[in-house]
Amino acid sequence: MDDGRGGKSAKIIMADKLVVKNLNAYFSQIHAVRDVSLEFEENRIAAIIGPSGCGKSTLVRCLNRMHEVVPGARATGEVLLDGNNIYDDDVDPVQVRRRIGMVFQKPTPFPTMSIEDNVAAGLTLNGVQISRAERDSVVERSLRQAALWDEVKDRLRRPGASLSGGQQQRLCVARALAVQPEVILMDEPCSALDPISTARIEELLLELKSAYTIVIVTHNMQQAARTSDKTAFMYTGNLVEYGATKQIFTNPTRRETEDYITGRFG
């Protein structure tokens, strides 16, 4: 496949962090993702777009084995993280999820925990033994990375649910970052947010890209165009087209992609 990034960046050889090979995902009888193969490069943002029900959320949930959490759901095929298949029999899904974090559509701070406890939840719930000082520094680093530190540093003991929706979502980003994953999956992270909060999350994505590999599912085509390096278009469970974002949005090779992007359906 043409790497399509063009210009200066084409000279840098990027490593493929995550490689998906012939992935199929099912919900009981429903075949939600059909034989999808694609790769996500390190320190890049990839966007997955497509109409509702096209399988884009299911695809990202397969990338950290969250798909199988739903009763009756299963997946076949391979997902290689640094060359190792996360679907091998001897791989513990819990370990996979520590390396591949996820942020969901709805902000989900744990209601019984304070802001700082929410950020540290991935560590404390996993029984990681750390000193108070280490914990504080993890909380501060994660909140700074999530661009939330300045807004909450004076009320870290307040409940996580006391924040606004946009702040809660950044809190969830901080919580995902605290366990130091290598890949961050985002499943429509802005669909419940107002435009200002959305802009903040998008800025955040661009800052995080230097340290993480990011895959974002979005309904918002402008968001994909603004933030991502590569874009995948999915339709009825199939990967229709995957390429450099610029090319997908200006010169798609497939008719379905063009129709969707120009708003003729979806």
Added chain:
Amino acid sequence: MAAAASFLRGETSYRIRKFKSDGMMAITVGATILTLIPLFLVLGYLLFKGFSSLNWAFFTHMPAPVGEKGGGMANAIVGTLEVVGIAALIGVPIGVGAGLYLAANRASQFTNWIRFSADVLMGVPSIVIGIFAYAIVVRPFGGFSALSGSVALAAMMVPLVTRTTEEMVLLVPPELREASLALGVPNWRTTLSVVARTALAGITTGVILAIARVAGETAPLLFTAFGNRFWSTSLFHPINTLTVQVYTYAISPFPDWQRQAWAGAVVLTGIILALELGVRWMTGGAAKAPR
């Protein structure tokens, strides 16, 4: 203008609808009042009859022999607290554990059967539960005991606690569970530290209501804890409880004992009322948690 006014004034169909609505409202208000009348009659009569027999000695003295004035139900009050307390120690962990399991495995055939059994068990007459405890504890141990009474009450608590725990856990949004799993937290830890923790206020409410429910039971204790005229806190000997003592005194021919029975009923109602108020107070403070 004229057209609008006639439209607003309405057709006959509107007046008929309004008439029906008022009629239905009157019926439901009437039904509510009818429901409340016996409640207040019972409580009022209980207080009227019981309060006069209630004094400090009632809480601190042992039952007096027939014909002797005074005496109290100290042993029965302690006995009720002990039997119900041990029942809670047995029944609550089993019920909460089963409820967590049912909530985590919604769809399997096995859990459907457990759920169905719990619902049936809730409807089993309490005297039958007493016979069950008699068969599995009293007979093998060779005698009535406080422990057998606790087992009987625990058997009544388990289905109640199981079902409320399940319902409360199901109120926790599945997104929270997924958020925890996505952090690489193992399933068991997610269930305990995130899901059950979030549902804790609701689960506690269910537990206290179940305790209040069994604290007022007499039938399952008649041939398990049995009753005891003397002071006993041993798990392996018969023990006195308020309900059984009230029952014994109420059917006796002696006016002194009958007065004591009224007082015992007031104390029992007071204990249950205190538990229910405790629930109100707790949920008032923490009802926002599961969301």
